[in-house]
Amino acid sequence: MDLLEYWFRSRTIIDELVDKFVKDSKDWEVMEMSKYIMRDGKRFRGTLMFLFNGALGGQESEAYAGALATEILHSASLALDDIVDYDEVRRGAKAAWAVYTNRKVIFVSNYLIPTALNIISTYGDKALKISIELWKDTAIGALKDMYGKDSDYLETVELKTASLFKLPAMLSSFSSNRVDLLERLLDAGKDLGIIYQIVDDYVDCVTQDTEKLVGSARQLFNLTSGKVEPFVRQNYERLKNHYLGIIKSLPLTGEYGDWLVALPDFLAFGLLGEAGIKYKMF
Template sequence: MDVLEFWAKSKQTIDEIIRSFLADIRDWETLEVSKYILNDGKRFRGTMMLLFNNALGGREEDAYPGALATEILHSASLALDDIVDYDETRRGKKAAWAIYTNRKVIFVSNYLIPTALNIISRYGSKALNISIELWKDTSLGALKDLYGDKSEYIKTIELKTASLFKLPTMLASFSSKREDLVDKLIDLGKHLGIIYQLVDDYVDCVTLDKENLVGSARQLFELTQGKVDPYVSLKVEEHKTEYLKILDSLPVSPELKDTLYTLPDFLAYGLLSEAGIKNKMF
C-alpha cells in the first residue's frame, strides 16, 4: 500500500473517530465550537499514529485513541494560533475565533486540550508525561515563532511543529507495545516535523512578498538573506537522511516499509503541490 492510499483510508477512519468523540459532548456550545475546530483537517498526524503502530505490529484499533488525541491537540493549537496571529481564515474558511469570538474559542480549547491528554493517559503515565512535555514544547515554539531570532530557526520549528509530529510517532510505541523503541520514534517524528515546516516556510518565502512574511517563515528568509532554495534543499535532505537511518534500524513490517520510506517526500511534495509549486526546489 502506498502512502497516499494509506492516508486516504486512515483519514476516513480518523474522521469517523472524531465524529464519535463529538457525539459524546453534551454541552451544545462546547459541541458547536469543537465541531468547527476539528472539522476538515488533513489528519496527517493521526495517520502517522496509525502507520507507525501498524508497521510495528500493533492492532490498529489500539492506535485510535492516540490518533484522536493527536488531532484534537493539533486542531486546538491551530485555533489558538489563529487568535494570536489575527488570521481570519483557516483551511479556506473563517477561523474559529472570527465566528465564535476569542473568548469562546479559548475556553473550548482549554476544554479540548486536557480532554486529549486524558485520552492519552490510557497508554500509561510515561506516555502521558512525555505528551505533556511535548505540549509544553509546542507552547515554547509558539513564543519563539513570534519573538525568536533567525539564528534559532531550526530549534523554533522543532519546538512549534515537530513536537506535534513527535507526539503520534511516540504514542505508536505504546499502542504497538514497543515502548523500547520510544526514543527512536520520537526522533523519527522530529525529523518529519522539521521537514514539513521547512517546506511550509519555503512555500511562504517563494509565494509571499517579504513584507508579509511572519514567524518562522520570516526567520528563514532573514537567515538565508532570501536565498531559501539551497538552504531548504540541503536541510530537507539532511533530515530525510537521518529519518531513513533510524527507520532502517526499526523492526517494521515489510508490507509497510516502502510506505514509511516515502513519507518524507509525501509530506514535502504535498505542500508544494497544494501551493501550485513545481520544479522549484526538488
C-alpha cells in the same frame, strides 16, 4: 494500496473518530465549536500514529486513541494560533475565532487540550508525561515563532511543529507494545516535523510578498538573506537521510516500511503541489 490510498483511508477513520468524540460532548455549544475547530483537517499527524503502530505490529484499534488525541491537540493549537496571528481564514473557511469570538475559542481550546491528554493517559503514565512535555514544547515554540531570533530558526520549528509529529510517533511505541523503540520513534517524528515546517515556510517565502511573512517563515527568510532554497534543500536532505537511517533500524512489518520510507517526499511534494510549485525545489 499505496501511501496516498492509505492516507485517504486513515483520514476517513480519523474523521469518524472525531465525529464520535464531538457527538459524545454533553454541552451543545462546546460540541458545536469543537466540531468547527476540528473540521476538514488533513489528518497527517493522526495517520502517523496508524503508520508507525502498524509498522511495529500493533493492532489498528489500539492506535485510535492516540490518533484522536493528536488531532484534538493539533486542532486546538491551530485555533489558538489563529487568534494570536489574527488569521481570519483556516482550511478555506473563517477561522474559529472569527465565527465564535476569541473568548469562546480560548475556553473551548482549554477544554480540548486536557481532554486529549486524558485520552492519552489510557496508554499509561509515561506516555502521558512525555505528551505533556511535548505540549509544553509547542507553547515554547509558539513564543519563539513570534519573538525568537532568526538564528534559532531550526529550534523554533522543532518546538512549534515537530513536537506534534513526535507525539504520534512516540505514542505508537505504547500502542504496539514496543516501548523499547521510544527514543528512535521520537527522533523519527522530529525529523518529519522539521521537514514539514521548513518546506511549508519555503512555500510562504516563494509565494508571498516579503513584508507579509511572519513567524518562522520570516525567520527563514532573514536567516538566509532571502536565499531560502539552498538552505531548505540542504536541510531537507540532511533530515531525510537521518530519518531513513532510523526507519531502516526499526523491525518493521508488511508494506508499512515502504510507506514510511516514502513519507518525507510525500509530505514535501504535497505541500509544494498544493502551492502550485511542485518540483521547483527538488
